[in-house]
Amino acid sequence: MSKITINIDGKEVQTQEGEFILNAARANDIFIPAICYLTRCSPTLACRICLVEADGKQVYACNAKAKDGMNITTTTETIEKERRAIMEVYDVNHPLQCGVCDQSGECELQNYTLLMGVDSQSYAIKDVDRSSHDWGHIHYDPGLCIVCERCVTACKDMIGDNSLKTVPRGADALNADYKAEMPKDAYAMWNKLNKSVIGLTNGTDVLDCTSCGECASVCPVGALVDTHFMYTSNAWELNQIPATCGHCSAGCQISYDVKHGSIDNPEDKIYRVMNEWNYVSLCGAGRYGFDYQNADAIKDEEAFNGAVEAFKKADTIAFTSTITNEEAYLLQKMKEKFGYKLVNSEAKAFQTFLNEYSKISGTKLYGSDLEKVHTTNFIVSVGSALKTDNPNARYALNNSLTVNKGAGLYFHPVKDPIIEGLAKSIMTVTHAPLQEEVALYLLLDLFGDKEKLPKDIVNYLASFHSEKTVTVTETIREKVIEKVIEKKVNEETGEEEEVEVEKSKMVPKKVSKEVVVDDNKLLEILGADDKFMETLEKNLKKKETFALMVGPDLYSHPNARNLARLVALVEKYSKFELVMIPALTNTLGVSLICELDDAKGSSTIGYNTDGDFVLSGLGDGDLDMPAINQQEGTLTSINKRVNPTNAAIGYNGYELNDIANALGFDAQNVIDYTAKLPTMVGFKAEKFDNLPNHYENDGTEVRGYVLENVAVQADDDESVDKFSDDKLEDCIIYSANPVRQFTAFTQKTTNLHEKSGVYMSEEYLSSSDFNEGDSVKVKTVNGELTATVVSDNKIAGSIVVLPTFDKKLNSEALFDGYRFSKASIEKV
């Protein structure tokens, strides 16, 4: 990609070769109207309003690529006419319900209608029945829909659910006279618009997707609306609080839209969550799981004194990673001052993994981030249930597959129909649990630079290769000459007689051949299918940039250290750029800031987790704490970014800082610690109030700051252990959440009501004697629990998934660190 200069309306503009004109203009604050185009997605060409003149030719700015020296005029008289006619067409039969529409003025149809000066209408068509549909969490009103297909594009190119499509509208054909009367593009656009409305791909009238709600957020009019938000508030009444989503490690930019609860209740309430949908896509938890605040907390002095006493007595603080960097820093300072043990097993595992990785890579952190994954074209994921561990990682994968013509390779023991459904170019390998090492060895084998890789690894890898002779059946076309008897009229006699004619034909013929091929035993161990190498070769064509995403399965793996070293080797000796998916919201921040211990002492304070004295943002502990949406602070995301978040909802109780102050610390607000976060590990001495939280017009993320990837002393030792042959078989349980759930905080919200229980795939349910709703006892060597069976069509295969979002279920007790475990399940 090289820099080029183009000229838009007399302004010299620098851009990348191959960039769309629209994006180049937007990045330089030049306005070109456009409705259907979504940044990061492929052009839809539905609205045709982005018409511009490039070197004297009319092109669509959203799909015409900039060439060096191009001269672009954004408006000419004919273009103005086209645009006005297009807006007129959009207004035909559009209900005049702006007063009750949920878009309440944030409407692109309204904006462009006014901008193009549409004050009268010259065209008409008979309307058809377009009554509204309740699609579950989304409400669709085809009457308001302008069929820009932005929802379809977002669902396909970004989210990957492919749940929406255009369906026939059933309208009359346009009046034939219009073809001559109307501007050309306006007519063509109307002709298409008149034939379609939006419908569901699953054939029912209820959405069955991962329920992210991105379709409603990108809708330029009020056609798609979140059902929970319908008619509850006008947009202009809502106060937008810039924040960072606190549910997973993606750290998405969001804004909480806040207004007083009702006439009777002046307390603030969050009505909805909005995002900069051109540059960030939310998941269902981020969009709908917003009211997890600890609402009824009060300053309970007795409980507070109890807490201070408990802190004086305790020797351990156990906590989860759903806390801010500042709180993590405060806990670390408390440890330094009072000698507490800090226990957080999940962050500890990640910390150990990172440290082991650093020993080979020589950097504190992994090299890449999700933003880069969006632009790569070959992506491998190992050890993560991608769609639920970090939905944004899934979006990045899908975006690369659909928009960059990328390909992907997904290693995971749990079969995932959602991942398999992203695109044709994704290959999934369902290996046995505990075999993640083999997957990484396979990556080294397939992509590693064998000349630079340590010799013993090369030799070890070579030991899996053998030559084998296989019989291949090929189809070749063979020339066959056959004699056919034809009837011909003899010219001399004029009589018909039979003549033998020789005819040659090409006939396909199957030939068996013996071929010597390379046999890779690693593939067999992983259970990859026979066509794996063939498909991979096809998928690897024209691929230049590679990304590897590794997930939480590896951090808690019994051989985590070896896996970390393998991951570092893959990054070092292949083209793969590495991203690690932290398991929880601020796992990365906690593992950088806190020195964590393994074992608890005799008296424990639990922060959002069990202990002898429990501080809880959920409101179920001995002392109330604020939830993430009630706090100021920073969260460290998977993109190695320290993102600021603000308090959306008031909080009337005590917070960790108050306890710290009572114990001899001195900070008015917890954000006083933002500037003190350790620079040694990459944080910056930046005050909280100076941290920005927005996106630029060209998509540049101006949020907080990016952690410096500090160099650390690397070992010369690059040895790795051979993979262990252990694997789990038979009945296996996996610790993961269903879509839209992450923690007890997401469970608390009113709009997310996923059932808690034992998740089984439909495939497994039909082949076993369990039925949905059965009460079953799940037993492992570590413990047992009884819960109801929930059928989940977002997983496949026979592995049973136990969610962690339900504290009551306490599924963690069944696992011994590693996310998979052997279990026995029986009906009770």
Place this chain on the structure above:
Amino acid sequence: MNMEAFNDRNVADNGYFLVDIEDYPTDGWGKFKRVVKRSFKGELFVGLWVVMREMIRFDIHTVQYPQEKMPIGPRYRAIHEMKRLWESDTERCIGCGLCEKICISDCIRIDTKIDENSRKEVSEYTINLGRCIFCGYCAEVCPELAITHGGEYENASDQREHFTMYEDMLTPLDVMKAGKQLEFEGFGSITPHEDERVKKTPLAY
């Protein structure tokens, strides 16, 4: 815009004239002289005599409020009313919230929700009459001519905040049935001959 009317400051031509008013005294002596002059001129008794005279004559022009009330002009802006549709007797208010937005004294609040027919429903509506300055913006902005001002001006209250609810402002059904709902002629009402100015949209029916 033609600024001529604003730039012509020659008031004499318009029938206005300057009143001959004595200059105010500026120094202490002047002020003293004025006090003495006013005290002994007997102006006070002139006024008292008028009162006395009228009292004896029993020819009183004062309106005997509250027994007697003056008729209120159709454009008078007193306590708000919520109108009903002539066609169906249902409420005109669609819950768009524009009155809430435009209210400069921030005294209108409106709660809406989705009703069982998937339509927007106003679940609660209040105006804090203690804050309301009766500017008429709400009536002017209302796209449905739903909220208007009425003639009811007696809203004295023993509390600074006092609220009126939607039901109180709504035209009672019996009044509506009797066809006695009055259209407001003030702010926000339709100007005469409005339909002559409307450009018709082509329809394919």
